[in-house]
Amino acid sequence: MEVDRESMNRCGGNTSDLEEEKCSDNDFGSSVLGTQEYWENVYQRELETFKDIGDVGEIWFGEESMNRVLRWMDKAKIPENAAILDIGTGNGAFLVELAKSGYKNLTGIDYSAASVELARSVLLAEDLTDVTIKEMDFLNCQGELKGFDVCIDKGTFDAIILNPNNTEEGKRLYVKALRAALKDQGFFAITSCNCTQEQLADRFKEGFELVQQLPTPSFQFGGKTGNSVTALIFKRVV
Template identity: 80%
Template sequence: DSMEVATENPHGCENTSDAEEERDSDNDVGPSKLGTKEYWEDAYQKELETFKEIGDVGEIWFGEESMSRVLRWMDKAKIPENAAILDIGTGNGAFLVELAKHGYTNLTGIDYSPASVKLARNVLQAEDLMDVTVKEVDFLNCEGELKGFDVCIDKGTFDAISLTPDNAKEGKKLYVQAVKDVLKDKGFFAITSCNWTKEQLLDRFSEGFEFVQELPTPNFQFGGKTGNSVTALIFKRVH
C-alpha cells in the first residue's frame, strides 16, 4: 500500500490545480464524463449490485472527513433536529445515513440517477432508516417540486454540473437558481467543491446569498505553492 498524500481525493475530482490561476469563475473546467448522467447511472448501478451482494456502500464522496466537517458546523450553528434538510445529489445516500444517526429527522435526498436512488434506498433500509425521503429528481429542472428547506448540502454535485459536456454555463446558472428556489429565506447552503476555489464560489453565489464562513479543509503543497484541494463554504439565503 503506497503512502497516500494527506488530501481528500473524491472519486469525482479531476485535478485542476495547474490552470487554477488563469481561470475566472466563468471559464469552465472543460467537459468530462463526470458531467454525464450515463457515467453516474453506470457507476451507481455497479455500486448497487455490489451492495446487494456484499453490503458494501461504495465510495464516500470526498471521504468521511467532508461529512463530519459539515456535521460539526451544523452542531455549532445549532441547526435544530427537525430542520428540513436537502442532500443535493445524494449518490449512495451515505450522508443521509450520517445525518439521521446524528439525530436529524426531516431528511430528503435527491439524485437524477435512478440507480443512485435505488442504492440510497437500499443503504437506508439496511440501516433501518425508513423515514428518510429519497427522490429521483433533476435538480436543474425541478419546477417547484422542492421547497421550504432550512439547509441544503452539496458535496460534488455543483462540480459535476460544471463538467457537463452539453451546456455547463447554463447548468451552473440553473443550479444557482434552483438552490435559491428550494431554500427558505435565511436558510443555509453548505457546498463542498474540488473544482472551484473560494473566490470562484463567492462570485458564483453572490446574488441571493450571503457568505457565512469557510470550513477548514486540508492544505496540500504543489510546486512550492500551498493550496486546498477541497473548498467548503457556508452561505445563507437572503432575499
C-alpha cells in the same frame, strides 16, 4: 451525483490564496463525469455490489467531508427538526450520518434511478425508514423543492460544470433551483474539488451571502499553499 475528487480536480490544487493564479469559471473542460449516463452506470455497479456483499460503495470526498459539515451544523445549532436536502445523494451515506446524528426531517434527491434504489436500500439496511428519497434532476425540479432550512452539496455542482452540454445554462439553473429550495436565511453547505472560494463566492453572489469557509486539508508546493477541496457555507438572502 457526487464526484470523485482525484478524478475531477482541474484547478491545480485550488491555490485559492493567490488571486492571480486562481482558475476562472471557464477553465474546466467537458467530461463524461458531467453526464447522467456516467453516474447511472456507476450507481448501477454499486447497487449490484451492495446486493451481493452489502458494500455501500465509495464515500465521495471521504468521511471527513461529512464530519466537517456535521461539526458546522452542531456549532451553528441547526435544530434536529430542520428540513435538510441532500443534493445528489448518491448512495445515501450522508443521509445515514445525518439521521444517526439526530436529524429527523431529511430528503435526498438524485437524477440517477440506480442511485435512488441504492440509497433506499442502504437506508433500509440501517433501519432508517423516515428519510425521503426522490428521483429528481435538481436543475429541472419545477418548483417541487421548497422550504428547506439547509441544502448540502458534495460534488454535484462540480459535475454540472463538467457537463458537455449547456454548461452555462446548467450553472444558472442550479442557482435558481437553490434559491427556490431554500427558505430565506437558510444555509447552503457546498464541498467542491474543482472550485476555489473566490469562484464559488462569485457564482453564488446573487441571492447568497458567504458565511464562512470550513477548514480543509492544505498542502504546499513550490512555496505556495493551497487546498485540495473547498468547503463553504452560504446563507440565502433576499
